[in-house]
Amino acid sequence: MIKRCKRCNKLLFFRSKLYMDNYYCPKCAAIVQARDIEEENKKLEHEKQIAEKKLQLKKARIRSKIADKRLLEELESEKRELLKKSEKKAEKLRLKQQKKSKDIPTEEYPVKRQTHELYFDRDTIHQHDTLLYVEVEVNKLTAVEWLHGKKRVVLSHKRELRRTRAGGFSAEKFQKFIDAKKKETGEWAVDLLGRSGVLRDKYDLIKVVSTKDNIKEELESYLEKYL
Ligand SMILES: [Zn+2]
Known part of the structure; x- marks a missing residue:
């Protein structure tokens, strides 16, 4: 075929x-x-x-994986930086506040302590049922009492002497006014303390404090009847 x-x-x-x-x-x-x-x-x-x-695809995937990893690392390190920064800031603030709180006592404590030291000491307060503390200055009167160790402010008066000067006093007249007020301080204090319901009938112990001896003596002799 x-x-x-x-x-x-x-x-x-x-x-x-x-x-x-x-x-x-x-x-x-x-x-x-x-x-x-x-x-x-x-x-x-x-x-x-x-x-x-x-x-190419495989290479791209690897590249993007590397890029992702790098991005992640960068983000992590940024985060760490931020954390470090905020920690530093917090530490700075803490030190600042620590310094501040150290400053406060040196500025304010002596004033408070001074007033407090003028009170009776703790033992004296516990050894007596009733105590009276009176502090008197030309423009200020304070009275504090303790009943079985419990403190109570009985009187806390202040008077403004300078205010009157605005009324047209000359310097000389103003000084005279102040002097007169100083002489009257005892009277002023006695008047306030003597008002009914202010003081108890009797106290176990009374302490009078003043920068002016004559005023202190005047008050002490007035308060004798309460002992
Ligand atoms: Zn053919």
Whole structure:
């Protein structure tokens, strides 16, 4: 049986070519072969491109992973910086406040303590049922009593002497006014202390304090009747 070319259908006598299980004339065999080689090359090229793309994607993924890691690290270090800063700030504030709280006692304590030291000491207060403390100055009168150790402020009066100067006193007249008030201080204090309901009938111990000796003596002699 005479074979025919698979591509052009020409009758093949001696010069037939077997290619991929089919018979071709030499011309068609070359064309088919060339076409197959081209297709094969295209396929290879396509596979190469896909592989290339895959590689690029993989590289990109690695890059973005590295970038993510770096970003995370940067954020972490920023966070640490902020924390450090706020810790420093807090420490600074703490030191400032510590300094402040150290300053306060040296400024305010002596004044408070001075007043307090003028009171009876703790033992004296506990050894007596009733005690009276009177502090008197030209413009100030304070009376404090203790009943079975319990403190109570009985009187706390202040008077403004300078206010009257606005009424048109000359300096000399004002000084006279002040002097007169000083002389009257005892009277002023006695009047306030002597009002009914201010003091108890009797005290176990009375202490009078004043920067002016004459006023102190005047008050002490007045308060004798309460002992
Ligand atoms: Zn052919």
